[in-house]
Every structure is written in C-alpha cells, then in structure tokens.
Amino acid sequence: MQRKINMLLLFFALIGGAVAFLIGEWLLGRWLTDLPSIVLVGIYFAVVALGIGVGCLIAEIISPRLNGASWKQRYLGLSWKLLPLTLVLAFGVGAVTEFVYELNFGGIRPIKDVVMVIDDSGSMNQSDPDNRRYSAAQSLVMRMDKDNQVAVLTFNGEVSIAQPLTSLSNSKNREKVSAAILNLKTTDGGTNISGALHEALNVINSDSRSDRGSMVILLSDGFSQMDTARELQDFVDRGIAVNTIGLGIEDPSGPALLQEIARVTGGQYYDVTDAGRLGDVFQQIYDRLGDRTLLTERSDATENSPYYAVVRILSLLLIGTALGLGLGIVFDNRHLAKSFGIGGAASGLLAGLILEYGLSGHTFSDALIRLLAVLVLAAIIGVFTGVIPVGEGRLTRRGTRTPAAVTTSDSFERPRRNRGSKGF
Structure with a gap:
C-alpha cells in the first residue's frame, strides 16, 4: 500500500475530460429544449465518465503505475468489459439527482403560462413606428416550448384580449397565436x-390548473395613475411576477412606475431606447423561466434559494463519488475504488461550488464554468492516490489457479525433493 501518483493518468484524464466536455456541450446545445432534462443530464455525466475513464485506462495500459503490471497482464480485458458499468453508474446518479433538483418545494410552481400585455396607444407611433414590438412578441411565441401557454392583451385607454390563454402544444395553435399578434x-x-394588469390577472384566473405558474410581460411607453400597493397585491399573493419594458419613455414618471411594478411583484424592469432590441429583451425575459438543471443557471423563482444551492452541490458530490467508484470498478481494484471514490467526493464538492457560484446565464462564460468543473473532477480524482494509499486488491475472485502459477510452484518444489533424496 503506497501513496503514489501516475502523472500520465492525470494528463490523460484531463484530455478525456476535455473531449467529454466538448461532446456534452454539443448535447446541451442540440437537445436542451427537446430531451427531458433528467435524461440529458444523465447522458452528460455518462459522457464525462466515459471520457475520464478511457483516459485513465489508456494511461495505466501505457504505464501501470497504480494498478500494477499483473493487472495489465491478467485483468486488462476485464477492465474494458467493466467500463460500461461506469457509464451506467454515472448516468443513473446524474439522472436521479437531476430529478430531485427539479422537484418543487415550498409551494414553488414552474412558470408555464406567459401573458404578454402590449401598449398600442397613439404615442407608440413615435416610440415604435415600425411596430417592432409585435414582431418581437411573435418571434418569441414561435420559440416557446410546447408545454407553454400564452395570451396576448393590448391596451390604450381600454384593454382588449387579442388572444386568450392558448396552449402551444401543437403547431396549429402556435400559428393561430402568431397570426393574432401580426394582425x-x-x-x-x-x-x-x-x-x-387587472385584465391580465383575469386571464390567468381563467385557467383552472393550479399547478402552473404564470408570468406577465408588460410593454409600454407611457404612464398612468396607479395605486401599486393595493392593485398589485393579488400578483404578490399569487407569486406572479410582472416583467416590465419601458420603450423610449421621456417622462421620468413612466420608468418609475414600471420599475415599481417589477419590484413589487418580483419581476425585472428593462429600459429600451431602440425598438429593434425588443426581440432580444423578450427572449431574455423568457430565458429566465428556463428549466432548472444541474448544468445551467437557475433563473426561476429558486434563483437565490439556499435550498437548491445545497441540492446542486450535494448532487455533484454524489456524481463525483459515483465517477470515482466507477473507475475503481473498471480497474477491478478495491483500493483504487476507495481512493478514487473519496477523491471523487472531494472533486464533486468543489465542482458543485464552481457551478453554483460560477454560472451566470451567459452562454460563453457558462461553458467555461462547466469546463472548469469537468477538469476539476478529472484532476482531483487523478491525484487523490497521493492522499489515499493504494495497492493491488482485486474486486473479483478467480476460483482456480492459472497454469502459470501451477508450473511455478511445481518447478520450485521438485528441485527441493530431488535435493532431499540425494542427501539420503
């Protein structure tokens, strides 16, 4: 039993982790909105386990410093056969922890219903002469998920329902809402x-399903008298955030009112001077509803929740532990399983902290954060044999001796018997 580090294993583990990261990022970019996130996260960590596992295995084949030459001679074929178990283990733990992470506690409901409230008063002829607000809203509808519902209201001195709350589960409904906006x-x-806002609340109340959360997007370029404390109380009680967009407002009382509406209801205010940017702003608001996953920023009502922060960190700890134990199984070595497992727990804890406090919602920086987390998983597991001593200790048992062992024993005993007979 010795504390030792295979630097080649560390190097190959980092390479394998980097390759796995690239594959994982392609999966996130291609399937994040199409595959169930429980399945996608499980696949992501299975790919990470495969990349790191293959890297470690190749390094030990070249230089069997940790597992010994006898493993390479007698158990290498078994190690390749055991490699898929690491993928299954990583996938299972990743999927289960993602399932727990997506559970809604404390009355939190996933936001699935979006009510767009758009100003169409006469002043919009100056602030948005090309009606960019309508095309921005229509583009957002075309990009929404199938499990969303959307309603569209317009207002000037009066309020009109351009489209009641409609499911986007099929293309026919989506086209219907899109056409209503473009008209x-x-x-x-x-x-x-x-x-x-009063009519928007009535539209939300028209949906009898209480398990769905709702959100309002309010766009205006003006101001009206309003008792925010009283008139917004129902939004506060129901947990309905009103995100407000001020478009080219010159009167300072207008932004002040929209900021107050957003602040009281838990939404955000967006100040837009160029109507051409409305598409990006609508998309930014919608993205903050995003599905909660271990690999992306929380942008829903749990954004600042310490509970979900702890769940993410502990989830990565379990995933790191599973990854380390899986590597020990691949090498068919109980001492390596212990060392890699403890190292995986330590690396998973650090990776969880990196994801929790590093993800920001920006595509490029979030990718770098995930890369750092994957490399930390690979690096700490790879060097932890310098902390926890390892030696040869098979997980499997073979019931019979190999021919080589019998031959060696016989060749050792026979000369002793011959020498003894000569002595007589």
Missing part, C-alpha cells in the same frame, strides 16, 4: 396600465 395595429387613446 395587431397601433391605435389612438391613452395608457391604462392599471386596467391592463
């Missing part, structure tokens, strides 16, 4: 924000 036109009249 909208700027009208005359004032800006009745209070009435618009």
